Amino acid sequence: MDNNQTFTLESLKRILREGAGADESVDFDGDILDADFEELGYESLAILETCGRIEREYGITLDDSVVSDVRTPRRMVEVVNEHLGQTAPA
Amino acid sequence: MSTVTRTGTPRAVVTGLGITAPNGLDTEAYWDAVRVGKSGIGRITRFDPSQYPARLAGEVPGFTASEHLPSRLMAQTDHMTRLALVATDWALADAGVVPADLPAYSMGVVTASSSGGFEFGQGELQKLWAEGSQYVSAYQSFAWFYAVNSGQISIRNGMKGPSGVVVSDQAGGLDALAQARRQIRKGTSLVVSGSVDASICPWGWVAQLAGGRLATGDDPDSAYVPFDAAAAGHVPGEGGAILIMEDEAAARERGATVYGHIAGYGSTFDPAPGSGRPPGLRKAIELALTDAGLDAADIDVVFADAAAVPELDRAEAEALNAVFGPRGVPVTAPKTMTGRLYSGAAPLDVATAFLAMREGLVPATVNVEPDPAHQLDLITGQPRVLPVRNALVLARGHGGFNSAAVASAL
Amino acid sequence: MNARREVITGPRRVVITGVGVTAPDGIGAKSFWSLLSEGRTATRGITFFDPSAFRSRVAAEIDFDPEAHGLSPQEIRRMDRAAQLAVVTTREAVADSGLDLTALDPYRTGVTIGSAVGATMGLDEEYRVVSDGGRLSHVDHTYAVPHLYNYLVPSSFAAEVAWAVGAEGAATVVSTGCTSGIDAVGQAVELIREGSADVMVAGATDAPISPITLACFDAIKATTPRNDDAEHASRPFDGTRNGFVLGEGSAVFVLEELESARRRGAHIYAEIAGYASRCNAFHMTGLRADGAEMAEAITVALAEARLNAESIDYVNAHGSGTKQNDRHETAALKKSLGDHAYRTPVSSIKSMVGHSLGAIGSIEIAASVLAMEHHVVPPTANLHTPDPECDLDYVPLTAREHRTDTVLTVGSGFGGFQSAMVLARPDRSES
Numbered sequence: 001m002d003n004n005q006t007f008t009l010e011s012l013k014r015i016l017r018e019g020a021g022a023d024e025s026v027d028f029d030g031d032i033l034d035a036d037f038e039e040l041g042y043e044s045l046a047i048l049e050t051c052g053r054i055e056r057e058y059g060i061t062l063d064d065s066v067v068s069d070v071r072t073p074r075r076m077v078e079v080v081n082e083h084l085g086q087t088a089p090a
Numbered sequence: 091m092s093t094v095t096r097t098g099t100p101r102a103v104v105t106g107l108g109i110t111a112p113n114g115l116d117t118e119a120y121w122d123a124v125r126v127g128k129s130g131i132g133r134i135t136r137f138d139p140s141q142y143p144a145r146l147a148g149e150v151p152g153f154t155a156s157e158h159l160p161s162r163l164m165a166q167t168d169h170m171t172r173l174a175l176v177a178t179d180w181a182l183a184d185a186g187v188v189p190a191d192l193p194a195y196s197m198g199v200v201t202a203s204s205s206g207g208f209e210f211g212q213g214e215l216q217k218l219w220a221e222g223s224q225y226v227s228a229y230q231s232f233a234w235f236y237a238v239n240s241g242q243i244s245i246r247n248g249m250k251g252p253s254g255v256v257v258s259d260q261a262g263g264l265d266a267l268a269q270a271r272r273q274i275r276k277g278t279s280l281v282v283s284g285s286v287d288a289s290i291c292p293w294g295w296v297a298q299l300a301g302g303r304l305a306t307g308d309d310p311d312s313a314y315v316p317f318d319a320a321a322a323g324h325v326p327g328e329g330g331a332i333l334i335m336e337d338e339a340a341a342r343e344r345g346a347t348v349y350g351h352i353a354g355y356g357s358t359f360d361p362a363p364g365s366g367r368p369p370g371l372r373k374a375i376e377l378a379l380t381d382a383g384l385d386a387a388d389i390d391v392v393f394a395d396a397a398a399v400p401e402l403d404r405a406e407a408e409a410l411n412a413v414f415g416p417r418g419v420p421v422t423a424p425k426t427m428t429g430r431l432y433s434g435a436a437p438l439d440v441a442t443a444f445l446a447m448r449e450g451l452v453p454a455t456v457n458v459e460p461d462p463a464h465q466l467d468l469i470t471g472q473p474r475v476l477p478v479r480n481a482l483v484l485a486r487g488h489g490g491f492n493s494a495a496v497a498s499a500l
Numbered sequence: 501m502n503a504r505r506e507v508i509t510g511p512r513r514v515v516i517t518g519v520g521v522t523a524p525d526g527i528g529a530k531s532f533w534s535l536l537s538e539g540r541t542a543t544r545g546i547t548f549f550d551p552s553a554f555r556s557r558v559a560a561e562i563d564f565d566p567e568a569h570g571l572s573p574q575e576i577r578r579m580d581r582a583a584q585l586a587v588v589t590t591r592e593a594v595a596d597s598g599l600d601l602t603a604l605d606p607y608r609t610g611v612t613i614g615s616a617v618g619a620t621m622g623l624d625e626e627y628r629v630v631s632d633g634g635r636l637s638h639v640d641h642t643y644a645v646p647h648l649y650n651y652l653v654p655s656s657f658a659a660e661v662a663w664a665v666g667a668e669g670a671a672t673v674v675s676t677g678c679t680s681g682i683d684a685v686g687q688a689v690e691l692i693r694e695g696s697a698d699v700m701v702a703g704a705t706d707a708p709i710s711p712i713t714l715a716c717f718d719a720i721k722a723t724t725p726r727n728d729d730a731e732h733a734s735r736p737f738d739g740t741r742n743g744f745v746l747g748e749g750s751a752v753f754v755l756e757e758l759e760s761a762r763r764r765g766a767h768i769y770a771e772i773a774g775y776a777s778r779c780n781a782f783h784m785t786g787l788r789a790d791g792a793e794m795a796e797a798i799t800v801a802l803a804e805a806r807l808n809a810e811s812i813d814y815v816n817a818h819g820s821g822t823k824q825n826d827r828h829e830t831a832a833l834k835k836s837l838g839d840h841a842y843r844t845p846v847s848s849i850k851s852m853v854g855h856s857l858g859a860i861g862s863i864e865i866a867a868s869v870l871a872m873e874h875h876v877v878p879p880t881a882n883l884h885t886p887d888p889e890c891d892l893d894y895v896p897l898t899a900r901e902h903r904t905d906t907v908l909t910v911g912s913g914f915g916g917f918q919s920a921m922v923l924a925r926p927d928r929s930e931s
């Protein structure tokens with residue numbers, strides 16, 4: 001894995017689209033960082049699928065609580081980067 | 091005897107059709123094709139079939155799911171579910187029904203399935219075995235299973251009434267209509283029923299090949315020829331029909347246009363191999379006629395199961411001749427233009443019967459030179475101008491499932 | 501309960517006269533009841549294959565030897581495990597009923613078999629072969645077994661059961677996810693009531709303990725990761741519950757019209773007095789917290805049985821042990837039964853036999869009628885820690901002697917299906 005790998009909002013948007021599609025009524029180019037995933041059209045199953053894809057792509061393991069507790073793209077980006085910091089090989 | 095209405099039993103009328111067929115993507119395109127004998131069978135394009143002994147199928151043409159369905163649904167649906175959701179949208183529109191305007195518990199969904207979302211399943215099995223269990227999609231928990239179409243249709247349309255899913259191979263298409271009618275008789279106003287099936291993917295193909303009934307060869311015009319001396323298996327297809335069934339009084343109250351009703355149904359299962367007892371198709375036909383309150387002479391046309399396996403063709407011809415007499419009723423198999431659609435086949439035949447009633451024209455069985463030994467009045471070559479009030483539709487499933495239904499004009 | 505006594509007349513009534521069960525650590529109805537009444541659990545670390553790559557590695561497996569249970573080598577070869585379980589269980593049910601099916605008009609005997617996931621084990625194994633371990637996307641037909649078509653179409657389960665009993669009436673598989681086991685029996689009841697059949701062999705089967713099933717439930721974290729305590733891993737209604745334990749099994753019943761069952765002096769386990777199924781039209785896997793649609797199904801089933809909520813002596817719960825299910829179900833019971841929900845015992849046998857998907861609804865009907873036989877309510881095993889959101893009487897840990905004449909059993913499944921069935925004594929008074 002790339003030591004300097006970072007996870008951005010763009011990465012999240014790409015993975016959401018690939019794994020769960022995108023609600024046509026939502027402007028994903030707008031300011032969605034603090035929007036609730038539910039408002040963006042993603043329910044828990046979509047978040048589970050998204051977390052699974054992030055885990056595989058970035059080689060990390062997210063806690064079960066991420067699905068219920070992480071409600072916004074901003075927090076998801078933070079949580080994933082925290083894991084990347086912890087797990088990046090020396 | 092003509093139409094006997096059982097007092098106290100509400101009739102289940104059909105008010106909307108949604109068709110996705112290999113020779114036509116919506117009802118009008120399908121009818122335009124089927125009435126002039128245009129087939130949708132060709133070499134498989136969904137995957138490269140070169141390595142397999144069977145290479146022909148009936149694929150639904152020109153279907154771009156993303157033009158009809160939201161992106162959020164695309165990730166979690168198999169091809170057959172997408173077809174079913176779109177067919178349902180069209181059927182509801184045809185019926186003039188806006189589900190949001192009706193009480194949620196007054197609407198149910200009863201579909202059939204033969205093998206679920208097999209293509210989706212293949213993709214996830216491949217991820218499991220090639221990459222590892224953590225690569226399997228969250229949507230695998232339901233996208234492939236047999237109940238998925240009823241569930242997704244109910245969610246998309248806000249239908250909370252009695253619902254169900256039956257699985258009896260090709261016969262299931264009629265069993266679903268019968269279960270829908272049962273729910274209407276018990277008091278549900280509207281039931282979305284019928285079936286759309288598809289498993290044209292390598293994994294589904296290999297499983298179908300194992301059944302030993304697929305036609306080999308590369309000529310679309312000679313591969314699937316039921317009741318022909320050259321019959322040597324069938325060509326599978328994808329698609330089917332969704333029907334909006336309603337309680338007659340409820341349909342009349344809202345001023346719906348009615349195609350007709352499901353007047354009769356009967357179902358049997360063949361005896362175990364070697365038992366020496368006769369096959370059950372004849373009995374299923376007799377049950378359906380009795381249920382409809384009709385005599386054999388009241389049936390204007392039969393839509394045959396048309397297995398194109400010599401012994402199964404013979405069994406079907408014998409059942410028809412026993413009930414109707416040799417050449418006693420016009421018989422047709424428009425599925426020679428679509429291939430066998432498994433659980434989607436019989437709902438499409440029922441829909442075709444209603445369209446035939448509307449125009450007074452029965453589509454032909456294409457490419458078939460009937461074996462005279464079957465003694466059938468098979469409509470071949472040209473469609474037949476024929477007033478239709480009562481049509482008998484037959485469907486048989488692998489292992490011995492026999493179902494028969496009567497579609498009647500009001 | 502209202503004491504008014506009235507002869508129930510009207511449409512044909514349907515009773516259970518034969519019971520067969522093949523469950524984890526409970527092959528045969530007797531052994532199954534021993535497990536339940538003793539409150540033992542049959543969950544364990546998975547032995548069918550190496551589960552080390554999976555998040556959830558516990559299951560309720562059956563130590564099942566099909567040959568010892570009378571299946572021939574050819575039958576074993578052509579049938580998926582789920583079909584094998586169904587046929588063996590069917591034979592027990594028919595023998596238990598004392599009915600000589602061969603003496604009846606075969607067209608008047610039908611079959612409905614519930615299954616959520618069909619021949620999952622057979623398909624998983626065969627896929628691995630024809631794809632050469634997932635390497636070939638164009639899988640190789642020359643390696644396919646001849647009975648692969650039977651795995652493709654789970655209708656083969658109904659065919660096997662029909663052949664096993666000589667039934668030639670309507671036959672079908674009912675596949676409504678995890679309510680299949682209730683809905684298959686409910687559909688059979690409708691066939692007898694309307695006069696399409698006199699006898700129905702109805703039940704359900706599933707054998708889903710295979711890598712693909714584990715993987716898909718891992719992906720949605722629906723199954724428990726409590727791998728270090730497999731014996732106590734299934735914890736319905738407990739505050740520490742964190743997912744269900746996958747199981748397998750079958751239960752099959754002989755259903756008859758009441759009067760003909762009485763005429764032949766059959767032992768009548770129960771009347772299937774009411775049944776209803778509704779959809780939540782909300783989400784393929786998610787449940788609204790208020791349980792409104794399950795409550796509606798319960799209310800309609802009670803109305804069909806012409807019984808009121810107070811008549812229910814025992815609720816056999818779906819109780820899968822996921823956070824959302826047990827909360828949803830508790831809400832549905834309160835909504836439909838009112839205060840009586842707090843007074844009636846409610847328990848989940850999934851704490852002991854796991855969740856066998858489409859089969860469990862029928863296995864729970866079997867548990868319900870056996871509770872009526874013995875006037876004993878099976879417990880919810882492993883329930884130590886209360887959950888404030890689940891505040892009913894869940895019969896923790898040990899079975900309870902309890903007058904049980906009327907039982908409500910419920911199910912909830914992917915696809916949004918919610919089903920309820922009321923079992924009662926045919927000679928009951930109406931409420």
